[in-house]
Amino acid sequence: MPEEQLPLPHNRNNAVTRGVWRGEDGLIHKVLTHRRTDAPPQWASSADPRFWNYWRREADVYLSGLPDRLGLGAPKLVELRELPDGDLELLLEDVSGTHGGDLTLEDIAAVAFAMGQAQGSAHLPSEPWFSQGFLADYSTTRPADFSLLEDDSAWSLPLIAAHFPPELRAALVRLHRNRERLLTVMTRLPRTVCHLDLWPNNVIRRPDGAVALLDWAFTGDGAVGEDAGNLVPDSFFDWPLRPDFAEHLPDLVTEAYLDGLKAAGWSGDPRSAVLGIRASAVKYDWLMPWCLQAALEDRHRAYGSGEAVDPHVRYEARAAGLAICARWADEAVELADSLGL
Template sequence: MADALQLPHNRNNAVTRGVWRGADGLVHKVLTSRRTDAPAQWASSTEPWHWNYWRREADVYESRLPERLGLGAPALLASRTLPDGDVELVLADVAGTHGGDLSIADIAAVAFSLGRSQGADPLPSEPWFSRGFLADYSTTRPADFALLQDEKAWALPLIAKHFPPDLRAALVRMHRNRDRLLDLMLRLPRTVCHLDVWPNNVIRRADGEVVLLDWAFLGDGAVGEDAGNLVPDSFFDWPLRPGFAEHLPEAVTEAYLAGLDAAGWRGDRRLAVLGMRAAAVKYDWLMPWCLKAAMADEHRAYGSGERVDPDVRYQARAAGLAICARWADEAMELAESLGL
């Protein structure tokens, strides 16, 4: 696209041909089913229920689903089917706080917005909602879980500095409990989830409104699932900031529950907490990835591919994975107390 600035996005995902800010000041996103260069775990699908259905984001915007869910999204200005069959979305460019600049208060506001939406009754349903996202996504990441038992990998200075033995044990325990945690997520109350809520997909306007980006995975999920993803995924790709590890988990939990209350949700609040905690299993694959990257000394930034400081990255990833491991343990205990 001439005279356009390419915006950061997951270039591996086969459903995206590109995302640009054009000379017109608008955001242009082209969806495709024709890419053959993507890694297998990011292949697109033409099945509307599939987590990586290529046309879902166009369906979301064209159906005005965010508005129907009571959630903020960029305004759709045009949706065009291109001569090659791809679809171009033209979206308003949203100004505000984004990505790693979001504060704990900003992220808590996202959680409240999600709870207020997901606690509503009734919620819409569409044939192109994804089904089974959590298990299908998390178990198809190409992770070498044998590395969890590799003493040489854990003894690497970068790993030993940030992942003490108790954290290692907890992460191994989360992997051993993976099937149980995934099963629990399927047994929880259902809601409509964005399924990719993390700081890079959030903008908070100056007036406080929360705007969510990248609706490609949206569909059926468990109550608490989005909020449960939001917490650890606020750590993985940015330097660790003071207070985040100590205060973000509880701030998001309280805000999400307050949002459910504001919507008049009548479910058992413990089930919502269980959904947040058990959702940590989504990142079961990340520790093997960290071990493999440390062994290869290969550390690249999301979206740009630029090399990053591994010490800064692993300090933050250890903080996020520590939350995942703790939450997975809490989920197991809470499920037992609930008789699930």
Template structure:
């Protein structure tokens, strides 16, 4: 049986008919677990086809893993859908696309046929819709984890951050910080704070691993969320996609990822981030209480703030790529390098504030002080 015959049989079972059109959808083409993502149409029906694989060639950090606890375990998303775990947040207003079929192919790949959700992508949402989503996320995570499964990720943050090493040697390279894009668009003092964050990385990871736990999506950002329904307003439910990293996380970790990622890829302006983050955090905390969580709010705040460590790698990456063409997520089009460096620089500076808050808050909650103390002394961008 050829690949065409295999696809034709799957499409016929899911959609009926015999004439199909395929539209490639934006995804991370570097990830070794994803063979491709397409919208498939037949007559008036459509579905999304996502093929999971472990045989695709990929760079080291994006290579598919056979370890069910690894952050990039190749078959995790199929398990999440097949088990029904993807719908565990549905009572609180966040669901996953419906699984139409999961097909084990003869070559070892898994074809996930998913509902083609018609709602508006969160990449175009207003701040109010993002805040409403934060409330739903809080309610879902406040209800408690649904129980462990042997294929859910563990220590995601440590593995993910540790796999991102490109450009780290440039953090102490004066010439790298004098590149025009960096020099002209990174705020004063950012170098000192980002070097400090890198120096404290192990401390931050230890804090995150010892906070209250929650079942977490771990790749929750606007490109993976949309409104449930084409005409939904600010109060409409959400649909979350791409559950490939799902597993154990700290309470607040998903929110700590979602907020800066709303700006890093230019979905919202960085100037709105402080007010947006404050409103979303208040909504998330309110949702936690509604969901039944009764713990100390300070631990939630620490989880959000300490999650800044996830972006320890991003400053080094931007130093390494300051002379390259700047592409959007998926690599389909170019974006303004000046705008990207300006917005990311401001967002990294905001995250430096989160990191500082975490260093102050953690010892009050019984954690040791961060090793950097007051190091390094203020010295402009150094």
């Protein structure tokens, strides 16, 4: 990345990304690479087009016009440059609007409706580079010491005890014990084309109300409801808690997503879409032991920038998101039983 350009926050661990910056040309530059060897194992790239972290998938998304074909918004691809070393540089529109932690409840509901409307189409595209098996491959390879779920001393740390009461601990332990059941349920639900990284940092609401989605690197096969299910808890994990979100967001997103499916003429059972939203909570099974480990090590850094954050602010928000995951996992087991899944 040229030193005179402005670097933008992104997941620096992911081996498929060499850099993201705002250029003097007014565009967003993102370099996709297959050459990085410094990434953690769980973020290794792949040359397999079906692997969730296939290195050039985002370029394929833009070249194929996939967002438009799905009826979803995205930055305009201005140019794709093949670099001398074989890496790819995307030059993208710098979308203006409301982004990340500034999104309102109304904004996030609009995203959920747009996803439902896109995923409810009877004529969804298929591409040879769509990821397969993302949920299980991603969620079961995050570094997590699950023995900490049974470690009373870890749960007794002041930071943990302040935000995770005993009933939430019990529910998160149940989530982990039901992991394989929930992952299996997700494979049995109706399939759709998913973004698979839908969270506030990958959303911009344009001034005219249109939604633009960023970072299409994981795009591929997923369960109906899976994207909406990720959007809710991941609206908490890396932001200060907004109490109105904790109270209203789960139902608001569920209703907006179902409304989007209905608007698209989707003929499936709405209960299966709700189950997809609820059971997708299994994606974050690893996060509680990760939080326990971080608390033990007094390690608290912001996503993207790596800057130190107030651990109580962070853990208040993460507890809210994980409480939703735990509740949804219990609801998913009950709903799956009623549907015979």
